[in-house]
Amino acid sequence: MDERTKQKYEARARVIKAMAHPSRLFMVDELSRGERCVCELRDMIGADISTVSKHLSVLKDAGIVEDEKRGLQVFYRLRVPCILNFFGCVEDVLIANARRMSATIRK
Amino acid sequence: MDERTKQKYEARARVIKAMAHPSRLFMVDELSRGERCVCELRDMIGADISTVSKHLSVLKDAGIVEDEKRGLQVFYRLRVPCILNFFGCVEDVLIANARRMSATIRK
DNA sequence: TTGTTAGTTGGCAAAATAACCAAATAGGTC
DNA sequence: GACCTATTTGGTTATTTTGCCAACTAACAA
Numbered sequence: 001m002d003e004r005t006k007q008k009y010e011a012r013a014r015v016i017k018a019m020a021h022p023s024r025l026f027m028v029d030e031l032s033r034g035e036r037c038v039c040e041l042r043d044m045i046g047a048d049i050s051t052v053s054k055h056l057s058v059l060k061d062a063g064i065v066e067d068e069k070r071g072l073q074v075f076y077r078l079r080v081p082c083i084l085n086f087f088g089c090v091e092d093v094l095i096a097n098a099r100r101m102s103a104t105i106r107k
Numbered sequence: 108m109d110e111r112t113k114q115k116y117e118a119r120a121r122v123i124k125a126m127a128h129p130s131r132l133f134m135v136d137e138l139s140r141g142e143r144c145v146c147e148l149r150d151m152i153g154a155d156i157s158t159v160s161k162h163l164s165v166l167k168d169a170g171i172v173e174d175e176k177r178g179l180q181v182f183y184r185l186r187v188p189c190i191l192n193f194f195g196c197v198e199d200v201l202i203a204n205a206r207r208m209s210a211t212i213r214k
Numbered sequence: 215t216t217g218t219t220a221g222t223t224g225g226c227a228a229a230a231t232a233a234c235c236a237a238a239t240a241g242g243t244c
Numbered sequence: 245g246a247c248c249t250a251t252t253t254g255g256t257t258a259t260t261t262t263g264c265c266a267a268c269t270a271a272c273a274a
Binding site: 144145146156157159160161164176178179180181 | 248249250251252253
């Protein structure tokens with residue numbers, strides 16, 4: 001694998017890695033319904049606000065969300081809505097896994 | 108966030124996390140073109156075969172690939188082809204990022 | 215200017231990942 | 245059986261990721 005190809009997959013992996021956490025996945029899903037401020041997400045997730053803020057900055061660094069400060073609050077929104085296509089397929093994988101599990105149990 | 112919701116996002120995150128590595132992303136891409144044995148993937152990736160094997164077992168545990176032993180070799184193939192939809196959107200994010208970068212530089 | 219609220223940043227300890235080597239296993243060949 | 249080859253598994257070390265707390269900044273209000 002040449003250097004250029006390697007870099008291509010590293011760049012892709014950075015984006016996917018940014019979503020590879022339950023809280024961040026939840027944020028993406030929630031932001032798909034419209035912008036939210038950090039405090040709203042903190043209330044929904046129930047973690048320390050500094051934790052939520054860091055998760056959001058991971059998504060922001062990956063280019064998945066963007067932020068806008070209005071008054072005291074910072075609102076985040078999805079920058080690339082197609083990111084939602086992920087969920088459909090991930091769900092398919094989970095459904096297939098569930099089927100496999102029950103098939104295994106029956107054996 | 109109630110326990111059930113939390114578990115839903117944890118399950119999704121496990122699938123996405125399984126793809127969140129350059130080598131594993133490459134494997135998924137490569138397997139989309141047809142099944143490959145471990146040694147073929149090792150040759151393409153250039154890592155130790157034990158490393159490649161462990162990456163494949165991560166994908167397998169997540170339900171993304173399945174394996175079949177034939178003779179001495181073990182062949183892996185995609186179990187859920189829709190996983191490829193990921194790439195299109197990830198690419199969109201990267202393109203948007205590149206635009207943002209050059210816009211920032213111009214400032 | 216003092217206080218209050220919303221959010222970010224730095225630092226730290228715990229947990230999870232990654233890559234390699236060595237050893238074990240499994241399928242074949244001689 | 246002895247001997248390859250392909251792959252998996254166990255163990256170790258290095259690196260990265262997480263989550264919390266405390267300290268800091270920004271916007272606004274009294």
